[in-house]
Amino acid sequence: MGQVFGEECGTAKTDGTERRGEMEYEYLEVRFQTLDVLGDSEKGSTYLSKDIVTGELVVLKHISKERASVYERLLDVEHRNLVHIFYVAEGKKDALVVMEYISGKTLEDYIEEKTNLTGKEALGFSKQLAEGLCTVHGLNLVHRDLNPGNILISSDGVVKVIDFDIGRIYKEKQGRDTEFLGTAGYAAPEQFGFSQSDARTDIYSFGVVLNVMLTGKLPYEQCFKEGKPGKVIQKCTRMEPELRYQSAEELLKELQSIHIEEKPLTKVLSVIPGFRTGKTWKKAVAIYYYFAGFIFSVESVMKHSQTFQTAVLELAAMVLGVWVSVFAAFFFLDWVETLPFVRKIGLIKKVIIVVFIWFFLFCMGIGIESYVEECMIHTLIQ
Numbered sequence: 001m002g003q004v005f006g007e008e009c010g011t012a013k014t015d016g017t018e019r020r021g022e023m024e025y026e027y028l029e030v031r032f033q034t035l036d037v038l039g040d041s042e043k044g045s046t047y048l049s050k051d052i053v054t055g056e057l058v059v060l061k062h063i064s065k066e067r068a069s070v071y072e073r074l075l076d077v078e079h080r081n082l083v084h085i086f087y088v089a090e091g092k093k094d095a096l097v098v099m100e101y102i103s104g105k106t107l108e109d110y111i112e113e114k115t116n117l118t119g120k121e122a123l124g125f126s127k128q129l130a131e132g133l134c135t136v137h138g139l140n141l142v143h144r145d146l147n148p149g150n151i152l153i154s155s156d157g158v159v160k161v162i163d164f165d166i167g168r169i170y171k172e173k174q175g176r177d178t179e180f181l182g183t184a185g186y187a188a189p190e191q192f193g194f195s196q197s198d199a200r201t202d203i204y205s206f207g208v209v210l211n212v213m214l215t216g217k218l219p220y221e222q223c224f225k226e227g228k229p230g231k232v233i234q235k236c237t238r239m240e241p242e243l244r245y246q247s248a249e250e251l252l253k254e255l256q257s258i259h260i261e262e263k264p265l266t267k268v269l270s271v272i273p274g275f276r277t278g279k280t281w282k283k284a285v286a287i288y289y290y291f292a293g294f295i296f297s298v299e300s301v302m303k304h305s306q307t308f309q310t311a312v313l314e315l316a317a318m319v320l321g322v323w324v325s326v327f328a329a330f331f332f333l334d335w336v337e338t339l340p341f342v343r344k345i346g347l348i349k350k351v352i353i354v355v356f357i358w359f360f361l362f363c364m365g366i367g368i369e370s371y372v373e374e375c376m377i378h379t380l381i382q
Helices: 015-031 065-074 107-114 119-138 199-215 227-236 248-256 264-269 280-303 308-329 332-338 347-381
Strands: 003-005 032-041 044-051 057-063 085-090 095-100 104-106 151-154 159-161
Touching: 015 032, 015 085, 015 095, 032 057, 057 065, 065 085, 065 095, 104 107, 107 151, 107 199, 119 159, 119 199, 119 227, 119 248, 199 227, 199 248, 227 248, 280 308, 308 347
Parallel strands: 003 085
Antiparallel strands: 032 044, 044 057, 057 095, 085 095, 104 151, 151 159
């Protein structure tokens, strides 16, 4: 599917190729219908769009023509941990990039929701991130802006590196970067003009990202120093590039040697609504609801245990109305994202579907409860 329109790599543009690129640019603008604005910054504008030919959702991005060469190198690179680029076209004023739409959330949002990740979860994401970097660096590219906002966690838990807007092609003989770019706190020292950024620049940012996953803070605020993950962070974030891991492959090999076993209770609590984020107030609300719900359920079943049938039906009513409906409403095990037809729809539609299912389950519980009451009244009359 992927195509590059405009200048071919390593050749000068002629009037013919330039015009052809502009025509393809115009064609892509017509083919992809804008649905929503995802972002608008100095680097460019990003839109959620629909392919009127296939009906698929994509992300369409306007960037400066100078940045197009980086995306051209990523064309048709199929790696599960990198966003897939479908088309790159250069117009008169800017360039157009069409890439896959990924259902999920940024690592930044993921961390904010959970406060900080478990060691096993952070290690799993880190390994996937390192695998993606291996491919990026293998293309002689440097991302230069690796941070939680530019890392997506798809609905099925796959890490995706996105936003190569300030990425660059590594030039062996260049002394230093011509622009000082990057995100404060994540940018390596060499990005401020001390030397040329290379693969080790992304490794520095990787170390900061891993630290944030484990502590919720940047290394200078709170540096994670426990065990092997702590040693990885310290080596990644050395000031001198020569003292860091020298390649993403070396880093990945180190990560693969680390094994973290979670306690059974931690594993269970990590998926239960109210305990997933680790926030105290949510835990307090959850404990109150689960305790009150348990007492209410037991009392109701005992109250309606005149016969085996009424006891079983009352138990079913409690399970549906008090437990299953609530767990469904709070996206237990991200069940919504497992439905193929729901995965790619907007958040508002997802919420409407969840509210409908919660209401349906709750009403089912009430309906069974009413039937049990009628059975008991009928039994008493007889």
